[in-house]
Amino acid sequence: PPQTLRCGRYLLDLSRPRVMGIVNLTPDSFSDGGKHDSVDAGVAHARQLLADGADLLDLGGESTRPGAADVSVADELARVLPVIEALRDCGVPLSVDTAKPAVMRAALAAGADMINDIWGFRQPGALEAVAGSDCGLCAMHMQGEPRTMQAAPEYDDVVADVLRFLQDQVARLEAAGVAPGRISLDPGFGFGKTVPQNYQLLRELDRVAALGYPVLIGVSRKSMIGAITGKAVGDRMAGSVAAALSAVQRGARIVRVHDVAATVDALKIWGTVETVATP
Numbered sequence: 150p151p152q153t154l155r156c157g158r159y160l161l162d163l164s165r166p167r168v169m170g171i172v173n174l175t176p177d178s179f180s181d182g183g184k185h186d187s188v189d190a191g192v193a194h195a196r197q198l199l200a201d202g203a204d205l206l207d208l209g210g211e212s213t214r215p216g217a218a219d220v221s222v223a224d225e226l227a228r229v230l231p232v233i234e235a236l237r238d239c240g241v242p243l244s245v246d247t248a249k250p251a252v253m254r255a256a257l258a259a260g261a262d263m264i265n266d267i268w269g270f271r272q273p274g275a276l277e278a279v280a281g282s283d284c285g286l287c288a289m290h291m292q293g294e295p296r297t298m299q300a301a302p303e304y305d306d307v308v309a310d311v312l313r314f315l316q317d318q319v320a321r322l323e324a325a326g327v328a329p330g331r332i333s334l335d336p337g338f339g340f341g342k343t344v345p346q347n348y349q350l351l352r353e354l355d356r357v358a359a360l361g362y363p364v365l366i367g368v369s370r371k372s373m374i375g376a377i378t379g380k381a382v383g384d385r386m387a388g389s390v391a392a393a394l395s396a397v398q399r400g401a402r403i404v405r406v407h408d409v410a411a412t413v414d415a416l417k418i419w420g421t422v423e424t425v426a427t428p
């Protein structure tokens with residue numbers, strides 16, 4: 150896979166794995182218990198993640214939790230735009246986690262550098278919203294939709310199906326004029342997958358990396374970690390770091406995490422092992 154990702158004004162160096170810090174700007178956010186229901190709290194959290202070593206940030210204004218209420222464009226913008234404006238000179242790429250074309254356009258106009266769309270730019274208008282920009286893109290696999298995707302995930306061959314989906318998304322993006330150097334791919338852990346299917350995807354992640362685009366993954370604190378460790382969402386840091394390292398070992402180059410400091414330390418050790426000069 151390529152060693153860089155074009156993210157607007159930034160060219161993200163992927164010669165080593167990078168840490169994307171999660172900034173939940175939703176009142177009902179999964180694991181922060183809604184601590185970040187205010188712009189100031191969100192900005193403060195982002196600054197802490199930067200101090201912890203985050204290489205980029207992912208700002209999300211709408212929860213993807215199954216059953217979460219839909220958020221209006223206005224509400225999502227009210228949560229995200231002030232944070233973009235406060236952080237746009239922070240020195241690292243700002244990603245915005247949204248599937249709404251109107252939010253994409255406004256976020257990019259406000260200075261966002263990347264769009265992270267769990268729908269893989271399949272909503273009407275999403276492709277057009279990003280095609281004319283040079284922002285980074287993450288195209289993620291999801292089977293079904295957040296409300297229903299975990300009811301009964303069904304695949305012939307989960308890895309082959311996810312690979313085919315990602316290849317189709319790349320073809321759509323590039324046909325719309327998106328430069329390949331802007332595209333990252335993500336198998337979408339937890340988005341329409343059973344626990345065994347998630348671990349089969351993790352075990353065979355090298356096949357996603359073999360598609361030739363940087364791989365971004367998000368396993369942090371997810372139920373696939375809880376299912377194996379038996380730990381509640383606030384106690385999944387060690388399991389999350391282990392899963393992130395497993396993914397990096399199999400070619401992932403961007404890991405989307407809550408626990409930035411711990412992941413940065415783990416990747417420093419991983420990098421030392423990987424680059425010890427052979428005697």
Ligand SMILES: Cn1c(SCC(=O)Nc2ccccc2)nc2c(=O)[nH]c(N)nc21
Nearest residue numbers: 179180213246289335337338367370371
């Ligand atoms: C926005 N977004 C999400 S939100 C779901 C989440 O974190 N749940 C969760 C968080 C904490 C605890 C339990 C579940 N996951 C991904 C991902 O895996 N990849 C990309 N690219 N974007 C993503």
